[in-house]
Amino acid sequence: MEISFDVYELHYRKALLEDVIPFWEHHSIDNKYGGYFSCLERDGAVYDTDKFLWLQARQVWTFSMLYNRLEKGEDWLDMAKHGIMFLQKHGMDQDGNWYFSLDRQGSPLIQPYNIFSDCFATLAFGEYALASEDENCKDMALQTYQNILKRKDNPKGKYSKAVPGTRPLLSLGLPMILANLTFELKWMLSDEKSEEEMEICINEIMNFFLDEKQGIIYENISPDGSHPDCFEGRLINPGHGIEAMWFVMDIARHKEDDELLNKAVDALLTTLEFGWDKKYGGIFYFRDARGKPPLQLEWDQKLWWVHLEALLATLMGYSLTGREMCWQWYEKIHEYAWNRFPDPEHGEWYGYLNRQGEVLLPIKGGKWKGCFHVPRALYRCYEEFRNFSLK
Amino acid sequence: MEISFDVYELHYRKALLEDVIPFWEHHSIDNKYGGYFSCLERDGAVYDTDKFLWLQARQVWTFSMLYNRLEKGEDWLDMAKHGIMFLQKHGMDQDGNWYFSLDRQGSPLIQPYNIFSDCFATLAFGEYALASEDENCKDMALQTYQNILKRKDNPKGKYSKAVPGTRPLLSLGLPMILANLTFELKWMLSDEKSEEEMEICINEIMNFFLDEKQGIIYENISPDGSHPDCFEGRLINPGHGIEAMWFVMDIARHKEDDELLNKAVDALLTTLEFGWDKKYGGIFYFRDARGKPPLQLEWDQKLWWVHLEALLATLMGYSLTGREMCWQWYEKIHEYAWNRFPDPEHGEWYGYLNRQGEVLLPIKGGKWKGCFHVPRALYRCYEEFRNFSLK
Numbered sequence: 124m125e126i127s128f129d130v131y132e133l134h135y136r137k138a139l140l141e142d143v144i145p146f147w148e149h150h151s152i153d154n155k156y157g158g159y160f161s162c163l164e165r166d167g168a169v170y171d172t173d174k175f176l177w178l179q180a181r182q183v184w185t186f187s188m189l190y191n192r193l194e195k196g197e198d199w200l201d202m203a204k205h206g207i208m209f210l211q212k213h214g215m216d217q218d219g220n221w222y223f224s225l226d227r228q229g230s231p232l233i234q235p236y237n238i239f240s241d242c243f244a245t246l247a248f249g250e251y252a253l254a255s256e257d258e259n260c261k262d263m264a265l266q267t268y269q270n271i272l273k274r275k276d277n278p279k280g281k282y283s284k285a286v287p288g289t290r291p292l293l294s295l296g297l298p299m300i301l302a303n304l305t306f307e308l309k310w311m312l313s314d315e316k317s318e319e320e321m322e323i324c325i326n327e328i329m330n331f332f333l334d335e336k337q338g339i340i341y342e343n344i345s346p347d348g349s350h351p352d353c354f355e356g357r358l359i360n361p362g363h364g365i366e367a368m369w370f371v372m373d374i375a376r377h378k379e380d381d382e383l384l385n386k387a388v389d390a391l392l393t394t395l396e397f398g399w400d401k402k403y404g405g406i407f408y409f410r411d412a413r414g415k416p417p418l419q420l421e422w423d424q425k426l427w428w429v430h431l432e433a434l435l436a437t438l439m440g441y442s443l444t445g446r447e448m449c450w451q452w453y454e455k456i457h458e459y460a461w462n463r464f465p466d467p468e469h470g471e472w473y474g475y476l477n478r479q480g481e482v483l484l485p486i487k488g489g490k491w492k493g494c495f496h497v498p499r500a501l502y503r504c505y506e507e508f509r510n511f512s513l514k
Numbered sequence: 515m516e517i518s519f520d521v522y523e524l525h526y527r528k529a530l531l532e533d534v535i536p537f538w539e540h541h542s543i544d545n546k547y548g549g550y551f552s553c554l555e556r557d558g559a560v561y562d563t564d565k566f567l568w569l570q571a572r573q574v575w576t577f578s579m580l581y582n583r584l585e586k587g588e589d590w591l592d593m594a595k596h597g598i599m600f601l602q603k604h605g606m607d608q609d610g611n612w613y614f615s616l617d618r619q620g621s622p623l624i625q626p627y628n629i630f631s632d633c634f635a636t637l638a639f640g641e642y643a644l645a646s647e648d649e650n651c652k653d654m655a656l657q658t659y660q661n662i663l664k665r666k667d668n669p670k671g672k673y674s675k676a677v678p679g680t681r682p683l684l685s686l687g688l689p690m691i692l693a694n695l696t697f698e699l700k701w702m703l704s705d706e707k708s709e710e711e712m713e714i715c716i717n718e719i720m721n722f723f724l725d726e727k728q729g730i731i732y733e734n735i736s737p738d739g740s741h742p743d744c745f746e747g748r749l750i751n752p753g754h755g756i757e758a759m760w761f762v763m764d765i766a767r768h769k770e771d772d773e774l775l776n777k778a779v780d781a782l783l784t785t786l787e788f789g790w791d792k793k794y795g796g797i798f799y800f801r802d803a804r805g806k807p808p809l810q811l812e813w814d815q816k817l818w819w820v821h822l823e824a825l826l827a828t829l830m831g832y833s834l835t836g837r838e839m840c841w842q843w844y845e846k847i848h849e850y851a852w853n854r855f856p857d858p859e860h861g862e863w864y865g866y867l868n869r870q871g872e873v874l875l876p877i878k879g880g881k882w883k884g885c886f887h888v889p890r891a892l893y894r895c896y897e898e899f900r901n902f903s904l905k
Contacts, residue, residue: 170807171744231677232680233676234677282673284673285624286613352563353564354564417875418881421812422875423874484813485807489809
C-alpha cells in the first residue's frame, strides 16, 4: 500500500496554521490585564475571565515552541511574551510556588496546591527562554525545575488529604510530566542531570506504572508497583497512558534505545485495545482495570486531548518501528477524530463529546482546554509526516 | 379529578419494605470487620470495600429512622447498631473530627477535611440515640453538632485551597444540611437553640442563596448574596435547590409559617422549570445560571437522588399548599423516575442515567450512593400519601 504522506503533512500544517493558531490569536489575548483568556465559546467569545496557571503557561509554551521549531515569526514571540509578563507579575507566591488560578486582574484565587502548575510554568519559561534568549526566564525555569524535584515526594504538601501510611499511592502524572519536561529542558541542563532524571522517570513509568501482565499503564500504584484494590488503585486513564508512551518514545529515540521503544509501542497498542469503545468508537476517558464500575461519571466521554495524543503516539510508533499495527490504529483514530472534533464553521476542536460521539459541550476552551494539546499534536504530526515525505 | 392516594401509599410502602430495605439488609453488612459495604453492583455483589463516612452514617440513620417512625423492628435497630459500633470504633480522629473514609478494617484513609462527614455522623448518632435511648450516642451527637457550629465559618480548615480575601464564597451545602440536621435533632436541643439555628439557616437559604429575581437557588454566593461571574458563582445544582426546599418546608410546617412555605414552593417550581431537560425529560445534574457552559462534564446526567428529592418536594408542596402545579410536577417526575431508575430484576434503584435516560453505570451503590436517598424519600412519600388517605 502506497501512503501519500505529503497529503497528511499538508493537512496538519493547514489545520495548525490556518485554523487553530489563528483561533487563539484572535480570541485569547487579554489586552487590558495581560495574559490569555482560555474560556472560549464555540465562536471564540469569552465566557469566563479567570486565569488558570496550567493554561496560561501552556499557551506561552505553544507559541514559543512554534517560534523555535517552525518559523521565527515575531508575532508568535510577542504572543508568548504577553503570557510570560503576566506570569512573571502574578503567577508565583512568596515561596516560589505557582498558584493554581488567578482572577482576570491577576489576584491569586487558588493556592499552589498543584505541582503541575509549576511543571507547566517551567515548560513555558524554558521554551520562551530558548526563543528569546532571556536569561531571567532561563533562571526562572531552572529554579522552578529544582523546586519541583524538591517537592516531588510530597507534591501536595499540606493540602494532601490522605492519612499518611494507610494506603500510600504514587500517581502517574508526575513521572510522566517530569519525563517530558526534562526532555524539553535538555538544552539548559547538564547531560548528566537530564539523563539521570529521565532514567528515574522511565524506570518508574515502564517498570512500575506499566503492569507487565496486563500490558497497560495504571494511573495510581503502591510504591512497590502493586495495585491496591480500591477506586484509585484500579483506575486506568487510557489517554494518560498513551501520552506517556509518546513521551517515552521521544526519549527512546534520543537514546537510540530500540528495546525501550518497542516496549513503549507494545504498551501503547495494549492500552488502545483496552481503551477503545467497541460499540461507538473512540477512546474512553476512564476505565477500571478489573472491569468494575469506575467512579468518574464522565468515564465514557470522548475527549479531544486523548485522541490527539493517540494520533501522535501511533504515528510515532509507526515512524520509529515501522510496525503495521501502529499505522492501522493511526488510521482508525484519524477517521474517528477528524470527523468529529474539528468545528468547520468556527474553527479549532470541540473538547468534549459524549459516548456516542456527539458534542457534549460546544466550548473551544475552558478550565482545562486551552491553546496546547491541539496545536502541539498538530505540529508534531505535521513534523512526523514531513520526515516521512523527506525519506 | 379523583386521585387514588391509597394506591400511591401502597406503592411506596411496598417499594420500601419489599424491595429497597431488603436489598441493603442482604448485601451491605460486613460481618467480618463491621460497618457496611456501600459499593454494590447491580445484583448486590460487593465491588469495593472502602468505607465512606457519609454512607456509613447515613445507613445508620435510615435504619434508626425506620425503627423510630415506621415500626419497632429489632432487626432494624440491630442493623443500625452494627454501623454505630463501627463508627464509634474508627470514625473519629483525636480532635473529635470525622474522617472522610476508612478502609475495610477501619483504618483512616482520608482526613476530616469534609464537614459533611460530621453532619451525617451527628444525624446518625442522634437518630440512633432516639431509637436506642443510648446516652453515649446522644452525647456524641450533641458534641459533634457543637463542633460543626464551631467549624462552620471555616469548614475546610487547613485543607482549604482558596486564597483568603480574593473571592470569598459561601456554599449552599452547609446551611441546607444544618437546617435539616437541626430540625432532626430538635428533640435533644433546647427549643431556643433549635429555633435560633433554624432561623439562621432559613435566613441564609431564602434571603441569600435564593436569588429573588431569578427565583432559583445558587450553589455558591458572595457573603453579601451577590453572584461573582465565575464557574462556582454561576453554578446551579437543581437537585440541591429542590432538596433544600423540602428541608425548608419541614421547618415551615413546624413553625406554621405559610409565607415561608409558599416562598419555598415558588422557588421549588422555578427551580424545576430551570432544571428540567425539555428534550429528553428528567432533571439536569448541573446548569450554569447564565446559560454558559458548565464546568462539570456530568452536567447533563440524570441522578437518582435528584429525582427522589423532587418527588418528595413536589408532593410536600402539594400536600401543604394544595397548589395544582405541585401535583402536575409530581406526576411528571413520577412518570419519568419510576420508569427508569428502579431495577425490577435485582431491586433498588440505578444511580446514574445518561442524558437520554439510559443506565450509565449499573451500580446500586458506590462512593456517593448508599442506603439513604432512596429509602428516605420512599418513606417520606409513603407518609405524605398516608396522610392524604387519612384525610
